[in-house]
Amino acid sequence: MDILSLDPTKFIDLSTMAIIFLFLVGFIGGLVSGFIGSGGAFVLTPGMMSLGVPGTVAVASNMCHKFPKALVGAIKRFRYGQVDVKMGLIMAASAGIGVQIGIHIQRIILDMWGQAGSDLYVSLSFVFVLVFVGGYVMKDAVKCARCGGVEETTALATRLQKIELWPMINFPRSGLRISLWFTLPVGFATGMLAATIAVGGFVGVPGMIYVIGVPGLMASATELVIAFAMGLGGSINWAMHGMVDIRLVLIILGGSLLGVQLGAIGTTYVRPHMIKMVMATIMLIVAVSRGLALPTYLVKLGVMNMGPDTLSLLNKVSFASMCMALLIGSGIILGSMWIGRRAQLAEAA
Amino acid sequence: MATSQSNKKPIGRTILFGALTAAFYTGFFTYGDNIAAHFAQGSFWAAGPIATVFAVSYLHGEFASNLWSVLGIAAISKDAKKTVEATKRPAQRPVLNA
Numbered sequence: 030m031d032i033l034s035l036d037p038t039k040f041i042d043l044s045t046m047a048i049i050f051l052f053l054v055g056f057i058g059g060l061v062s063g064f065i066g067s068g069g070a071f072v073l074t075p076g077m078m079s080l081g082v083p084g085t086v087a088v089a090s091n092m093c094h095k096f097p098k099a100l101v102g103a104i105k106r107f108r109y110g111q112v113d114v115k116m117g118l119i120m121a122a123s124a125g126i127g128v129q130i131g132i133h134i135q136r137i138i139l140d141m142w143g144q145a146g147s148d149l150y151v152s153l154s155f156v157f158v159l160v161f162v163g164g165y166v167m168k169d170a171v172k173c174a175r176c177g178g179v180e181e182t183t184a185l186a187t188r189l190q191k192i193e194l195w196p197m198i199n200f201p202r203s204g205l206r207i208s209l210w211f212t213l214p215v216g217f218a219t220g221m222l223a224a225t226i227a228v229g230g231f232v233g234v235p236g237m238i239y240v241i242g243v244p245g246l247m248a249s250a251t252e253l254v255i256a257f258a259m260g261l262g263g264s265i266n267w268a269m270h271g272m273v274d275i276r277l278v279l280i281i282l283g284g285s286l287l288g289v290q291l292g293a294i295g296t297t298y299v300r301p302h303m304i305k306m307v308m309a310t311i312m313l314i315v316a317v318s319r320g321l322a323l324p325t326y327l328v329k330l331g332v333m334n335m336g337p338d339t340l341s342l343l344n345k346v347s348f349a350s351m352c353m354a355l356l357i358g359s360g361i362i363l364g365s366m367w368i369g370r371r372a373q374l375a376e377a378a
Numbered sequence: 379m380a381t382s383q384s385n386k387k388p389i390g391r392t393i394l395f396g397a398l399t400a401a402f403y404t405g406f407f408t409y410g411d412n413i414a415a416h417f418a419q420g421s422f423w424a425a426g427p428i429a430t431v432f433a434v435s436y437l438h439g440e441f442a443s444n445l446w447s448v449l450g451i452a453a454i455s456k457d458a459k460k461t462v463e464a465t466k467r468p469a470q471r472p473v474l475n476a
Binding site: 040043093094096097098100101104105109261264265268269270271272273274275276278279282283286287290291293294297298366369373 | 403406407410411413414415417418419420421423424426427428430431432434435438439442443445446451452453454455
């Protein structure tokens with residue numbers, strides 16, 4: 030295999046501020062990830078790049094911290110009986126195929142329209158998926174909250190579960206039986222999205238809930254199994270090309286392993302619709318954030334004219350709003366835990 | 379927490395895994411730049427970062443888990459462990475109810 034060994038002198042010098050930033054984003058990202066099954070990556074990669082880390086090293090290091098975090102989160106939530114391992118493994122296998130095809134599509138776009146075209150494709154996918162899926166999840170979460178937090182299987186999932194198409198698979202942990210052919214597209218889309226915007230969970234979790242009919246709590250926990258399998262494969266690949274800066278990985282892991290366990294504990298304090306609420310909130314804020322980054326790519330492609338100062342300002346606002354998405358998400362999680370704890374204490378008294 | 383699964387707090391394990399994690403991080407970052415440069419050679423060196431993150435997941439993961447327990451933040455044991463039975467598969471062959 031061709032080794033693209035990175036010149037180690039290109040690794041950044043770690044300042045105290047950089048260490049604190051990575052640790053904190055790791056912690057908050059871990060908290061959100063333990064709770065909704067994905068999160069944090071969309072801030073960490075641009076965050077590392079803003080510290081001077083080359084793009085590929087940022088992506089590789091991010092992925093290398095993601096899979097052990099997902100593993101620890103999955104083990105924790107497995108102990109709470111929330112993980113459907115069988116579903117996770119089947120989805121991970123189809124997600125693996127999705128990743129390969131996603132990478133292939135990216136290469137075709139890169140060859141045809143260059144870096145700016147590729148950036149535009151990534152941003153448009155981000156905005157489209159996040160607005161469409163995030164909007165739907167938010168609508169459902171609000172509906173769920175209004176009717177007392179009772180989760181119902183969607184009409185689509187119920188209909189699909191009734192179709193007897195060989196091979197039918199039993200998922201006793203999720204309490205459902207469905208044809209393999211209906212689980213494959215969800216896993217495939219998760220992998221495609223992971224290869225495009227690096228956050229496959231934004232499609233994987235809603236897909237499991239609304240298409241397959243997995244309960245929200247279980248879908249978010251099962252996503253951690255998929256994230257682990259995809260992350261491990263991707264990390265080995267990146268590490269063989271020498272792209273992982275292990276120092277960055279360990280700093281982020283320091284924070285995220287604390288956060289992911291707290292997030293996993295948090296799921297036992299809240300009603301299932303809170304997971305949908307947090308996920309939708311983060312998705313919609315990130316959609317706005319990526320929308321603000323679109324003019325940069327449109328200018329690069331020559332479709333739009335805009336001054337460099339305005340573009341720089343838009344990019345700063347875009348990054349700040351992504352950080353805000355994580356902060357608001359973690360605020361909702363910690364707030365819900367606090368309320369849950371008070372209710373528990375009041376019950377015990 | 380009122381509903382923690384066990385009233386006994388794992389203080390000993392927290393200190394043990396905390397010390398091991400701290401020792402690991404101190405040892406690593408003493409030679410951090412050097413180790414990172416070696417791991418960046420790719421190929422078989424890929425085993426380095428993967429093994430390192432697994433080791434940290436175990437040591438720091440155990441520490442973090444015990445730390446939250448010691449701080450009184452533990453999961454509420456609801457009926458989450460209940461396994462829901464999947465719908466029974468309909469009989470494929472006719473059965474004679476004689």
